[in-house]
Amino acid sequence: MESKEARGVREIESRHQALGLAGEHLLEMYYYMALARALDERMWVLQRAGKVPFVISGQGHEGAQAGVMYAIDRDLDWFVPYYRSVCAVLMKGMTPRELMLSLFAKAEDPSSGGRQMPGHYGHPRYKILSTSSPVGTQYPHAVGIAYAAKVRKTGEICVVSIGDGGTSQGDWHEALNFASIHRCPVVFVVENNGYAISVPQELQMAVRDIAVRAQGYGIPGYTVDGSDVLAVYAVAKEAVERARRGEGPSLVECKVVRLTAHSSDDRQEKYRPVEELEAIRSVDPLVVFRHYLERAGIMDEAKYTEIHTRIREEVDDATTYAELAPYPDPLTATRHVYFEENGE
């Protein structure tokens, strides 16, 4: 007779297998989530140590990002990020060194050459569009990218991310409206962590689930537990396939937790109850996913150590590399205002 434990493993296995995912796929997702977290934590340490002036990041959002990015064609498709997209841009191809170069504002930073604050990702080679600080402006950009993909028949789709606060912007609405009219191949992702800096969701909107707004645009809307990587993957896959088939956009709302303050300039203890901050630790996507991988027999202690040793080396390497890298020369500050005939 099968033991209770063995039956549990079988049930768990059937969950990812039903999605067409093998153990190695899950380990890849886990690796990126853990890498994002380790880099993110290091960034905060560097900020607190006075090495860099500012950090804004995505601790608690990694599961949602890994689930979404695993569902796209990471070479072919476009991604329009926002400032919490640490895990997503890593999965799209950016390296730990590249992220650290941006944190330290060094000349070699591929996102902006040290011109923008950290967290403003962009990388043409990986089809990550450059982003700004005004919230919501990226949504129409994603629609334009997707429209162009449709007209040019490139087969690309575009994924765009935003937080719950950003959904209050007119650009957010205008983008969903435009994209649904023209059935643009775009997946609208909202990483809903319940707070726009300090403003809780109930003061941001009168609905509990942002995804219900999809109905207003005649497109599918999904609300999914962002700490459950596989659940996010399943929903994102559906949205991506729909976009790829030319049937138009979808709205995917991932309920996530914000484990850190909004940024290094914020102190969330001021406006979030201590009990809440303790409770969200239990749905940390990294903890949840690790537990799943262990129960499914995909990751044991040795595997865990192997992955985390590799990550620590990468984060150390990235930190050292970026810290030693040169700053941009002020003489270059007037460049790239307009196209340069002989520009790089």
Next chain:
Amino acid sequence: MAELRLIDAINQALHEEMERDERVLVLGEDVGRKGGVFGATEGLYDRFGGERVIDTPLAESSIVGVAIGMAANGLLPVAEIQFADFIFPAMNQILSEAARMRYRSNGAFGCPLVIRAPYGGGVHGALYHSQSVEAFFAHIPGLKVVVPYHPGDAKGLLKASIRDPDPVLFFEHKKLYRMVRGEVPEGDYIVPLGKAAIRREGKDLSVFAYGLMLHEALVAAEEVAKEGIDAEVVDLRTLRPLDKETLLASVRKTNRALIVYEDNGFLGYGAELAAILAEEAFFDLDAPIMRVTGPEVPAVPYAPPLERWFMPDARRIAEAMRRLAQY
């Protein structure tokens, strides 16, 4: 060579560019089936279809925002804002996004985008269909700003703008659309951005203007010529980048400068021209720099006597020319 109106020249440029390059597309309110409220996009929908001639929802921010995304992914969008007065919802997209895309990505991403918008008063458009908005945009590094007066320029400058790798604001004075005719060269005619044109050579004073005010300045110059005042009239055409050489060379010749613009004077585009002349041509000036501008009210009022009161015209420009010549 055909004598065309400004509106026809713009329409021709759009047809030719869309024919020449399939990456070019047009989007905006009523630009498709209707052909635009002024007819600038007439015939494009029938020729190129709804995928390349897009009737957008009534939402200016996304007209520009979506165009920015299109430009990032290989298209050359020409966005129409139905009236320049309605461009402000798109201000954030233009200023924070289009203008900064190249700079903030350290040259990695460009934003080849044209935003066309009819501007200006004198057409009974009142507060919200008459504004001159060029100063807001000419202020911003990363943008180019073009205001054609001559129909030939309208074609050549629009084609140059569509082929330009950076975002261009292209303001068309709506009163000029059907007012004057001018020679428009057939075929692939380009007028490079950043070059002013001397519309009338003269030796006594220089008038700097663009759009409808250029027309008024030319009328005024003929008027004062009868009195023996020989005015040079310079059509700036591109407000950013400014053709500083032509500006300075003209003043070094005539030693007197009159700046005309329809917008209210305070911090308007001509204020920058005056500053440049004061900084770089001070010792060439025989008289203070003068300006003829719209009055300091928020916008153009509707009733005919009020609108006439607002609009700078040939009569006022001629008066200023006389004062300047006698100084």
